[in-house]
Amino acid sequence: MDRELLLLGLLRREEMHGYQLYEFIEHDLASCTDMKKSTAYYLLNKMAERGWITEETEQEGNRPPRRVYSLTPDGESAFQSLLRENLAETHPVYFSGDAGLAFLDALEPEESTALLEQRRHALERTLERLGETPAHGGSLHLVIEHQVHHLKSEIAWLDEVTARLQHTLPEE
Amino acid sequence: MDRELLLLGLLRREEMHGYQLYEFIEHDLASCTDMKKSTAYYLLNKMAERGWITEETEQEGNRPPRRVYSLTPDGESAFQSLLRENLAETHPVYFSGDAGLAFLDALEPEESTALLEQRRHALERTLERLGETPAHGGSLHLVIEHQVHHLKSEIAWLDEVTARLQHTLPEE
DNA sequence: GGGCGCATGTAATGAGTTACATGATTGA
DNA sequence: TCAATCATGTAACTCATTACATGCGCCC
Numbered sequence: 001m002d003r004e005l006l007l008l009g010l011l012r013r014e015e016m017h018g019y020q021l022y023e024f025i026e027h028d029l030a031s032c033t034d035m036k037k038s039t040a041y042y043l044l045n046k047m048a049e050r051g052w053i054t055e056e057t058e059q060e061g062n063r064p065p066r067r068v069y070s071l072t073p074d075g076e077s078a079f080q081s082l083l084r085e086n087l088a089e090t091h092p093v094y095f096s097g098d099a100g101l102a103f104l105d106a107l108e109p110e111e112s113t114a115l116l117e118q119r120r121h122a123l124e125r126t127l128e129r130l131g132e133t134p135a136h137g138g139s140l141h142l143v144i145e146h147q148v149h150h151l152k153s154e155i156a157w158l159d160e161v162t163a164r165l166q167h168t169l170p171e172e
Numbered sequence: 173m174d175r176e177l178l179l180l181g182l183l184r185r186e187e188m189h190g191y192q193l194y195e196f197i198e199h200d201l202a203s204c205t206d207m208k209k210s211t212a213y214y215l216l217n218k219m220a221e222r223g224w225i226t227e228e229t230e231q232e233g234n235r236p237p238r239r240v241y242s243l244t245p246d247g248e249s250a251f252q253s254l255l256r257e258n259l260a261e262t263h264p265v266y267f268s269g270d271a272g273l274a275f276l277d278a279l280e281p282e283e284s285t286a287l288l289e290q291r292r293h294a295l296e297r298t299l300e301r302l303g304e305t306p307a308h309g310g311s312l313h314l315v316i317e318h319q320v321h322h323l324k325s326e327i328a329w330l331d332e333v334t335a336r337l338q339h340t341l342p343e344e
Numbered sequence: 345g346g347g348c349g350c351a352t353g354t355a356a357t358g359a360g361t362t363a364c365a366t367g368a369t370t371g372a
Numbered sequence: 373t374c375a376a377t378c379a380t381g382t383a384a385c386t387c388a389t390t391a392c393a394t395g396c397g398c399c400c
Contacts, residue, residue, distance in 0.1 A: 002271040003388090009275040019351050032270050039388055041353065063396065064351040083279070086272030087287035090294040093265060094205050098318055099174040100258030102204075103181040104311035107255070115259035122262040139276035146270055146329060153325035157318060175360090191379050211360055213381065236368065236379040 002086055003035050007043055008071065008079040011053060013138070015070035018044055031130055032143040044069060052078050101161070109165045116165075120158050127151045174258055175207050175215055180243065180251040183225060185310070187242035190216055203302055204315040216241055224250050273333070281337045288337075292330050299323045 006029075010021060021044075022037045044067075047053050052075035055067045071079065097119070104112050130148055135141055178201075182193060193216075194209045216239075219225050224247035227239045243251065269291070276284050302320055307313055 002268050005271040006274065009271070009278070012275070012278070017351080018353095022351095032274075033266050034264070034389095036389060038353075038390085041351095042388085045353090064394090066351065079275075079278075083272055083275055084283075084287060086269060087276070087279075087284065088290040088294075089269070090291055090298060091267065091269040092206070092298075093267065093322065095263065095265065095315075095318060095322075096174050097258065097261070097263040098204050098315040099177040099181070100255055101314045101318065102178065102312050103184070103251075103255055104259070104314065106181070106184070106251075107259075111256075112259065115256060118260040119262055126262065126264075140274050142273045142276065142333065143267075143270040146267060146273065149329045149332075150265065150267075150325065153322065157321045160321075161314065189379080190381095194379095206361095208361060210362085210381075213379095214360085217381090234368065236366095238379070 002082065003033070003039065003043055004047065005079070005082040005086055006033065006035070007040065007047070008052065008075060008082065011069050012071050012076070012079055015056075015068050017058070017066035017068045019066070028134055028136065029143065031126075031133060031147045047075065051075075104161075104165075109168045113162055113165050116158055116162050120155060120162075123151055123155050123158070127155075174254065175205070175211065176219065177251070177254040177258055178205065178207070179212065179215055179219070180224065180247060180254065183241050184243050184248070184251055187228075187240050189230070189238035189240045191238070200306055200308065201315065203298075203305060203319045219247070223247075276333075276337075281340045285334055285337050288330055288334050292327060292334075295323055295327050295330070299327075 006025075007021060010016065010024065016024070018041050022040050025033060025035055025040065026037075044053065048055055048069070051072055053069045054072055055069055057065050058068050059065045107115075127148065130144065130151070133144060135144075178197075179193060182188065182196065188196070190213050194212050197205060197207055197212065198209075216225065220227055220241070223244055225241045226244055227241055229237050230240050231237045279287075299320065302316065302323070305316060307316075
């Protein structure tokens with residue numbers, strides 16, 4: 001996921017501090033990106049240096065001070081061009097799970113069927129957990145819907161592969 | 173893509189030298205992995221040190237010598253366990269193209285439709301190119317089929333999104 | 345009073361890529 | 373003779389992660 005674009009886009013909706021961004025990503029966008037806390041902080045500093053966002057330190061009582069970020073005009077135009085670029089391009093996807101599929105025939109069909117059954121089960125679990133993530137306004141919900149679409153497509157594909165494996169099994 | 177598993181699996185079918193592996197990956201598996209030449213060489217050396225594969229230097233005329241690799245028993249059992257692990261697990265996929273979708277509403281529907289149209293076109297092109305990649309025996313062809321399945325699912329998803337955008341447009 | 349949540353960061357590490365280096369052969 | 377292909381590798385770099393460090397507030 002284009003991490004800078006994501007951060008810019010979120011800050012554009014409303015100004016936020018680092019921890020807040022991290023929490024949002026962790027709780028509401030976990031299915032769509034694996035950006036980590038320190039990466040978020042790092043990118044925020046970098047974009048601040050670049051002049052895309054400005055920090056404003058804020059303190060509540062005696063708690064640790066927050067650095068609240070908001071877009072500058074430069075940040076807005078960076079967002080605009082990153083967005084257009086991202087939307088127009090395709091972003092190739094490589095499935096690391098395919099390394100296994102490529103050599104499926106190294107195992108007996110009984111065993112490979114069982115293993116793929118485990119994979120399928122894990123996919124279903126992911127799909128269920130996705131249903132529990134909170135809904136969002138604007139286009140943000142599209143990323144969840146996309147994951148759902150993708151997971152369903154993956155399950156259908158797995159079923160196709162396992163169905164073919166069944167044909168190679170001796171009929172009982 | 174689990175790069176070591178891929179290399180082991182290919183070497184398991186037949187012994188190969190580094191350049192041969194790189195060419196195979198570049199020409200026949202480009203849609204499924206983006207492993208680079210130097211990465212392949214690096215991993216081959218690492219696996220040789222580990223005792224998973226053995227080198228045998230081979231010279232043809234005065235050409236640069238080749239290092240032909242083949243699996244050792246240790247390599248075979250490493251392959252077996254990597255394979256089982258890979259097949260049973262799910263490998264989460266994050267779409268960097270979703271960073272754009274998330275903020276689709278930052279643009280006028282006319283423009284976002286046009287940009288997604290470009291994305292769709294690029295996907296179609298990729299699909300066409302995939303049709304040209306040579307077919308392979310065993311389960312290897314599954315990785316191509318999987319890409320095809322995925323690309324079609326992506327195009328369908330894009331169409332759904334653009335169809336929704338149309339509803340927001342004023343009717344002419 | 346002990347652990348979790350808030351809030352930010354640094355340092356070390358890692359996986360993989362880019363760019364470069366080398367040198368012979370083959371074909372236009 | 374000049375570029376492309378064959379064949380292998382090294383060095384520098386990028387991006388992101390893990391693990392660690394800090395310190396206050398809140399709740400049980």
